[in-house]
Amino acid sequence: MSELCPRFEKAMQLISKRWVGLILSELITGNKRFSEMESNLPVSGRLLSDRLKMLEKEGIVERNIYSEFPVRIEYSLSKKGQALKPVIEEIQHWADGWITHEEVKDQKENIK
Template sequence: MSELCPRFEKAMEIVSKRWVGLILSELLNGKKRFSEMETDLPISGRLLSDRLKMLEKEGIVERNIYSEFPVRIEYSLTEKGEGLKPVINEIQNWSDVWITPEEVQDQITEK
């Protein structure tokens, strides 16, 4: 049995972490403040912070600090992060065709 390519495995490890896909989708629409993402996503602030730090460490997201009062911090995708746009778009296209509204409702009910 052949082994998975380590680079592919690493990529899947990153994008398959819970909530990462939704965070990337949010940031594909442009820069966002933490509070905006916290409002838009069904995720706790602590977990959102954890995922953003992980994505920043991976070079996918960058944190921009503006020395205003109050301090403004925005998150955006790096060039590496922008490279995921076709991947995210294709997953969206696939889900539009193959994931039924009933499957989504079943998932919500299970939580």
């Protein structure tokens, strides 16, 4: 049991880092270019780049470079990242059942 807590804590720190959940949700649907994610997510390019680098370092996201002209770079979930798919989907299922529109509205107003 002593090994479970640090591993669980590390997993929660990764998933709960701001914008990571949305980035993972975006990549669950398939490979994406940086510009696609930047336009689909309410996050700055700098922060998106930072989070993608962190997820790549953790082995959750892969950066795929295609030698075309112009060079095409796409991001995808690694095998480790794909293993998070049921977790992310279950969190979405839980949120759909338990988080109200009023709570979302209140959260957005508190961020402003």
